[in-house]
Amino acid sequence: MPRLEVCLTPAILDVYDLAGKNVIVTDVLRATSTMVAGMQLGVDHIRPVSEVSKALEYVGVENTLVAGERNGVQVEAFHLGNSPRGWMSEEARLKGKAVVMSTTNGTKAINMALGADKIYIGAFLNLDAVCKQVAQEDKDVLVVCAGWKNRINMEDSLFGGAVAQRLSDSFEIYGDAALMMRAHYITHRDDLYGAIRQGTHFKRLANHGVEDDIQFCMQENITEVVPYYSEGVIIQ
Amino acid sequence: MPRLEVCLTPAILDVYDLAGKNVIVTDVLRATSTMVAGMQLGVDHIRPVSEVSKALEYVGVENTLVAGERNGVQVEAFHLGNSPRGWMSEEARLKGKAVVMSTTNGTKAINMALGADKIYIGAFLNLDAVCKQVAQEDKDVLVVCAGWKNRINMEDSLFGGAVAQRLSDSFEIYGDAALMMRAHYITHRDDLYGAIRQGTHFKRLANHGVEDDIQFCMQENITEVVPYYSEGVIIQ
Numbered sequence: 070m071p072r073l074e075v076c077l078t079p080a081i082l083d084v085y086d087l088a089g090k091n092v093i094v095t096d097v098l099r100a101t102s103t104m105v106a107g108m109q110l111g112v113d114h115i116r117p118v119s120e121v122s123k124a125l126e127y128v129g130v131e132n133t134l135v136a137g138e139r140n141g142v143q144v145e146a147f148h149l150g151n152s153p154r155g156w157m158s159e160e161a162r163l164k165g166k167a168v169v170m171s172t173t174n175g176t177k178a179i180n181m182a183l184g185a186d187k188i189y190i191g192a193f194l195n196l197d198a199v200c201k202q203v204a205q206e207d208k209d210v211l212v213v214c215a216g217w218k219n220r221i222n223m224e225d226s227l228f229g230g231a232v233a234q235r236l237s238d239s240f241e242i243y244g245d246a247a248l249m250m251r252a253h254y255i256t257h258r259d260d261l262y263g264a265i266r267q268g269t270h271f272k273r274l275a276n277h278g279v280e281d282d283i284q285f286c287m288q289e290n291i292t293e294v295v296p297y298y299s300e301g302v303i304i305q
Numbered sequence: 306m307p308r309l310e311v312c313l314t315p316a317i318l319d320v321y322d323l324a325g326k327n328v329i330v331t332d333v334l335r336a337t338s339t340m341v342a343g344m345q346l347g348v349d350h351i352r353p354v355s356e357v358s359k360a361l362e363y364v365g366v367e368n369t370l371v372a373g374e375r376n377g378v379q380v381e382a383f384h385l386g387n388s389p390r391g392w393m394s395e396e397a398r399l400k401g402k403a404v405v406m407s408t409t410n411g412t413k414a415i416n417m418a419l420g421a422d423k424i425y426i427g428a429f430l431n432l433d434a435v436c437k438q439v440a441q442e443d444k445d446v447l448v449v450c451a452g453w454k455n456r457i458n459m460e461d462s463l464f465g466g467a468v469a470q471r472l473s474d475s476f477e478i479y480g481d482a483a484l485m486m487r488a489h490y491i492t493h494r495d496d497l498y499g500a501i502r503q504g505t506h507f508k509r510l511a512n513h514g515v516e517d518d519i520q521f522c523m524q525e526n527i528t529e530v531v532p533y534y535s536e537g538v539i540i541q
Contacts, residue, residue: 077457081316084455219320221313223481245459245504246313253485256492268481 073240075212075229075247079178080219085211087184091203093191093232094182096215097224098274099151100175102192102286103136106153108305109194109292111164115303117176118169127169134163137171141277144171152282153194167302178215179298185211188298193228193261193286198293200235210240212247222270224287227261230254231289261287309476311448311465311483315414316455321447323420327439329427329468330418332451333460334510335387336411338428338522339372342389344541345430345528347400351539353412360407370399373407377513380407388518389430403538414451415534421447424534429464429497429522434529436471446476448483458506460523463497466490467525498523 076085095101104115113132118124121144127135128146136149136156143150149159151172156163170176182188186208191199203210212232214225230250233242242248257264262284265271274283296305312321331337340351349368354360357380363371364382372385372392379386385395387408392399406412418424422444427435439446448468450461466486469478478484493500498520501507510519532541 077313078317080320081314081455081457084316219317220480221317221482221485223485226481226485243505244456245462245506246457248504249457249459249462249485249489252492253489256488268484269479270481 070239070241071207072209072243073233073236073247074244075214075233075250077214077221077226077229077246078216078219079181079213082181082213087182087211090185090209090211091187091189091206092182092185093189093199093203093210093212094175094178094215095191095212095225095228096172096175096178097192097228097286098270098283099153099286100170100172100215101190102194103151103153103156104170104190104296104303105192105194105292105294107156107163107168108294108296110156110160112168113165114167116167116169116301117179117303118171119177119180121171124169124171133167133169135169137176139173141274141279152279154282154285174215174217178213182213190296190303191228191232193231193289194291195294196231197235197290198295200232202295204236204239210236217270217273223268224265224270226250227254227257227264231258306475306477307443308445308479309469309472309483310480311450311469311486313450313457313462313465313482314452314455315417315449318417318449323418323447326421326445326447327423327425327442328418328421329425329435329439329446329448330411330414330451331427331448331461331464332408332411332414333428333464333522334506334519335389335522336406336408336451337426338430339387339389339392340406340426340532340539341428341430341528341530343392343399343404344530344532346392346396348404349401350403352403352405352537353415353539354405354407355413355416357407360405363405369403369405371405375409377510377515388515390518390521410451410453414449418449426532426539427464427468429467429525430527431530432467433471433526434531436468438531440472440475446472453506459504460501460506462486463490463493463500467494
């Protein structure tokens with residue numbers, strides 16, 4: 070039986086062996102939720118870049134939009150922020166486009182997971198779809214939580230627990246982090262938004278006036294898209 | 306109101322600022338439980354050293370015993386292992402002695418926390434006593450979980466949650482890790498041993514035949530001793 074593990078912050082990613090594994094990267098608030106929403110809208114591909122300066126090189130490139138944030142706020146020269154609802158209000162502009170994206174935590178986590186066999190983009194929005202995808206492949210899975218500046222946050226941890234809950238029949242849920250977060254998810258699954266509202270990371274983000282976004286991101290299964298990383302870009 | 310945070314593995318200790326804080330180091334299975342039991346037995350002081358080779362230098366020193374383990378097993382040349390019940394069966398031999406101690410995770414965590422104002426040794430065995438001590442001091446507190454080879458484990462995380470639960474009235478419970486573990490502790494407080502029996506780390510240790518030890522370590526408040534670190538040694 071393959072193993073399912075959960076890494077609660079990229080700061081401890083080096084204790085996991087990525088080789089031969091499928092990784093699901095999650096940054097629920099909000100990078101991977103926005104990526105999933107964007108692919109659902111018909112974005113052609115998303116190029117995650119760690120540095121703002123690198124993203125800025127793409128401003129003005131044909132058929133390309135630049136998106137992202139630092140510390141929760143859109144970078145001024147970017148076309149779009151890191152808001153799934155913001156992207157959805159720009160559907161016509163995004164369809165068929167390339168997006169270059171840089172965020173505080175999410176794009177860094179993706180770039181740190183490059184040693185894995187395959188990197189899937191996970192969020193509550195595509196929870197069942199991404200679980201179904203990795204379950205088909207019969208390979209060890211590691212959920213990598215983007216966290217917040219190397220700290221653990223509640224929503225990514227709950228997502229890890231949700232994946233563990235979904236995959237319990239076909240995977241060995243391995244490691245105390247995955248086991249604890251599965252229990253935490255089961256306790257809170259009927260009111261995920263209520264659970265994370267208690268969190269320090271929620272309060273930090275809510276100060277930027279993005280409560281509607283947060284509520285949106287805590288919905289399960291609004292899309293079947295399963296974006297994945299291949300040769301520098303996220304596609305589906 | 307001072308803050309209470311929980312660091313779930315020493316691998317992310319560098320994201321916390323230790324200066325001016327009280328740290329409670331915990332390695333429930335079993336280093337800090339053994340230290341607490343040892344001080345209760347009348348050990349004069351315990352010198353935590355990270356390396357086995359360093360500990361071996363003390364073999365043969367007058368009034369000094371050498372204790373500890375690697376990967377859950379007593380190092381052959383040491384006088385004692387890392388078992389609180391083992392130490393208790395040697396009470397007469399331990400009374401008034403110096404103990405030099407090296408363990409896989411616990412002593413390393415102590416040595417990593419040296420930037421703190423004061424380092425207390427915490428375990429379920431002295432839970433209320435150590436909480437009472439830090440509550441008196443009106444200073445920010447960080448619980449440092451020793452974990453297992455930089456991974457998160459259930460029993461240390463639950464201890465962090467227990468401290469958060471005890472200190473909720475007089476401290477701001479800060480950070481999603483502390484908040485989640487407080488909830489996890491409250492769910493499992495009536496059967497801590499039952500909770501950790503489900504854990505991967507428990508199974509790893511139980512393979513060494515130390516289930517009785519584990520059951521012992523999951524008891525709350527069997528002693529009032531509050532050992533702390535001062536100038537290279539743990540005293541009370």
